[in-house]
Amino acid sequence: xxxxxxxxxxxxxxxxxxxxxxxxxxxxxxxxxxxxxxxxxxxxxxxxxxxxxxxxxxxxxxxxxxxxxxxxxxxxxxxxxxxxxxxxxxxxxxxxxxxxxxxxxxxxxxxxxxxxxxxxxxxxxxxxxxxxxxxxxxxxxxxxxxxxxxxxxxxxxxxxxxxxxxxxxxxxxxxxxxxxxxxxxxxxxxxxxxxxxxxxxxxxxxxxxxxxxxxxxxxxxxxxxxxxxxxxxxxxxxxxxxxxxxxxxxxxxxxxxxxxxxxxxxxxxxxxxxxxxxxxxx
Amino acid sequence: xxxxxxxxxxxxxxxxxxxxxxxxxxxxxxxxxxxxxxxxxxxxxxxxxxxxxxxxxxxxxxxxxxxxxxxxxxxxxxxxxxxxxxxxxxxxxxxxxxxxxxxxxxxxxxxxxxxxxxxxxxxxxxxxxxxxxxxxxxxxxxxxxxxxxxxxxxxxxxxxxxxxxxxxxxxxxxxxxxxxxxxxxxxxxxxxxxxxxxxxxxxxxxxxxxxxxxxxxxxxxxxxxxxxxxxxxxxxxxxxxxxxxxxxxxxxxxxxxxxxxxxxxxxxxxxxx
Numbered sequence: 060x061x062x063x064x065x066x067x068x069x070x071x072x073x074x075x076x077x078x079x080x081x082x083x084x085x086x087x088x089x090x091x092x093x094x095x096x097x098x099x100x101x102x103x104x105x106x107x108x109x110x111x112x113x114x115x116x117x118x119x120x121x122x123x124x125x126x127x128x129x130x131x132x133x134x135x136x137x138x139x140x141x142x143x144x145x146x147x148x149x150x151x152x153x154x155x156x157x158x159x160x161x162x163x164x165x166x167x168x169x170x171x172x173x174x175x176x177x178x179x180x181x182x183x184x185x186x187x188x189x190x191x192x193x194x195x196x197x198x199x200x201x202x203x204x205x206x207x208x209x210x211x212x213x214x215x216x217x218x219x220x221x222x223x224x225x226x227x228x229x230x231x232x233x234x235x236x237x238x239x240x241x242x243x244x245x246x247x248x249x250x251x252x253x254x255x256x257x258x259x260x261x262x263x264x265x266x267x268x269x270x271x272x273x274x275x276x277x278x279x280x281x282x283x284x285x286x287x288x289x290x291x292x293x294x295x296x297x298x299x300x301x302x303x304x305x306x307x308x309x310x311x312x313x314x315x316x317x318x319x320x321x322x323x324x325x326x327x328x329x330x331x332x333x334x335x336x337x338x339x340x341x
Numbered sequence: 342x343x344x345x346x347x348x349x350x351x352x353x354x355x356x357x358x359x360x361x362x363x364x365x366x367x368x369x370x371x372x373x374x375x376x377x378x379x380x381x382x383x384x385x386x387x388x389x390x391x392x393x394x395x396x397x398x399x400x401x402x403x404x405x406x407x408x409x410x411x412x413x414x415x416x417x418x419x420x421x422x423x424x425x426x427x428x429x430x431x432x433x434x435x436x437x438x439x440x441x442x443x444x445x446x447x448x449x450x451x452x453x454x455x456x457x458x459x460x461x462x463x464x465x466x467x468x469x470x471x472x473x474x475x476x477x478x479x480x481x482x483x484x485x486x487x488x489x490x491x492x493x494x495x496x497x498x499x500x501x502x503x504x505x506x507x508x509x510x511x512x513x514x515x516x517x518x519x520x521x522x523x524x525x526x527x528x529x530x531x532x533x534x535x536x537x538x539x540x541x542x543x544x545x546x547x548x549x550x551x552x553x554x555x556x557x558x559x560x561x562x563x564x565x566x567x568x569x570x571x572x573x574x575x576x577x578x579x580x581x582x583x584x585x586x587x588x589x590x591x592x593x594x595x596x597x598x599x600x601x602x603x604x605x606x607x608x609x610x611x612x613x614x
Contacts (some may be wrong), residue, residue, distance in 0.1 A: 072476070075476075095507075097421070097477050097508070098508045098510060098511075099479070099480025099481060099507060099508045099511060100477070100478040100480065100481050104478060106481070148505065148511045149481065151425065153425065153427070153428065171411075181416065201347050201548050202354070202380045202448055204378050205378070205424060205425070206378030207378065207379070228479075230423070231502075231505040231506060232378070232502070232505065232534075233378060233534065234376070234377050234378050234534050234573075234575055235534055235574070235576040236377070236538055236571075236574040236576060237377075237536070237574065238577060239576065247421060247578055261506070261507065261508050261509065261512075262535075262537075264537060270486060297343040300508060300509050300510035302507060302508070302509030302512070303509075303510075304579060305537065305578065305579040305580050306579050306580075306583065308582065309362075309583070309599055309602055309606075311601060312599060312600070312603040313606060313607070314605055316603065316605065318606070318610060327579055327582045327583055327586065328586070330583050331582075331583050331586035331587055334587060334606065335587060335590065336568050336582065337610065338587075338590055338606075338609060338610065338613070341369070
């Protein structure tokens with residue numbers, strides 16, 4: 060079932076001379092785990108702002124074409140109506156956090172939905188725990204490190220249990236172990252709770268194994284759309300400068316030297332298994 | 342040369358961020374500071390240009406204690422690029438942003454023009470010279486912040502998480518010009534979580550944990566030690582992870598580079614035939 064559908068979506072920021080999104084048509088289905096990638100400035104963040112209605116309602120500008128999210132026409136529905144379906148974790152957590160304690164920040168969205176107190180308590184605790192910051196509940200967000208703030212931003216969206224979670228480089232300030240934990244949390248939300256995930260990410264080596272779909276944008280349009288395996292082996296992806304995971308690159312290097320592994324690996328484990336087989340038999 | 346001697350730093354909130362750091366960064370060295378969130382990496386490098394002064398111990402830049410020099414004076418030699426570009430940018434156009442420090446340092450107009458041009462070009466942002474930095478994407482703002490520091494050509498360049506928000510191509514460029522700066526005998530200190538970036542540059546690395554230095558050495562030694570990297574809350578580069586999984590087949594485990602990995606595997610496969 061299509062949860063997000065855009066048809067010839069074109070958007071121009073107020074005062075800009077050319078559109079940031081151009082005639083973009085995509086479909087994202089319920090339960091998808093999508094990685095949205097492409098050169099910096101290609102329109103990824105702008106597209107995310109269309110998904111939750113910040114565009115056009117907050118940023119204004121000119122929106123043409125059609126965009127439907129959870130069956131709602133974004134242009135005709137307010138941000139708060141979309142908010143119960145779509146949660147957006149900002150690239151820069153400082154732009155998202157504002158309350159005087161972590162707990163209050165995480166509870167803010169739920170308060171706006173007028174949730175009963177005990178249910179709110181439960182969901183806040185759950186979100187804090189999922190994001191690994193239960194012990195930070197009383198701390199002021201602005202005193203936390205960049206990585207901790209990023210977790211608070213994730214928790215505050217998580218608490219709302221939206222149908223769709225959009226995350227704009229949600230782990231960029233986190234150390235690799237912290238990032239891996241967050242990716243696993245995101246993966247659980249997707250696989251166990253069926254939340255549709257749209258992840259904006261450059262570091263595909265970390266995220267590729269969780270995704271079923273990779274969308275590559277360039278200059279405001281979609282240039283590639285397919286499974287991680289298809290994308291990572293395509294010549295176009297290389298040319299646009301998509302960061303192919305090292306595991307896939309090792310496969311490509313071996314292939315150039317006449318060694319053909321059975322399939323194109325995307326993850327560390329797959330590569331190790333394929334190499335083990337090749338080294339044993341051959 | 343930058344020296345930290347028994348450097349301790351406690352924030353006004355009582356948080357003890359650095360607990361006795363001893364470290365020397367030589368002229369022309371390329372150093373990466375890695376480790377867990379909250380380990381004290383940013384706090385440490387903020388001492389290198391005097392933004393923070395030690396609570397105990399001292400930091401010497403070219404033999405002079407940072408306590409005895411103003412930040413403004415230190416800045417001429419030590420440029421600092423913040424993790425979050427929004428903490429740094431404030432001008433109305435990209436061009437003004439880059440020219441700002443140059444004007445403060447009293448460079449001549451002609452020099453300023455030339456340096457701005459050079460920096461715009463280097464960071465691939467010439468097309469945005471008349472644009473407000475705040476109209477740009479996260480990755481582009483990061484490059485503006487970098488350009489504004491590189492423009493005045495400091496001897497030491499400190500980069501706090503330079504690869505955040507950068508796509509693959511920009512990262513490769515960043516890597517190239519860091520190596521280029523380094524070849525010009527500039528000192529480059531990078532704070533980063535990006536193991537793949539470090540694996541490709543192979544600089545000297547210090548791993549930090551809880552306000553202390555856990556280990557130091559070349560990237561290929563440190564990042565391939567599973568115990569150490571786990572203690573520092575990082576993960577080995579993907580190539581290393583693959584080789585660690587295959588350790589029982591007698592393959593080396595200290596591999597970080599994809600070309601080296603290819604060579605080792607090809608050798609092994611040939612021997613089998």
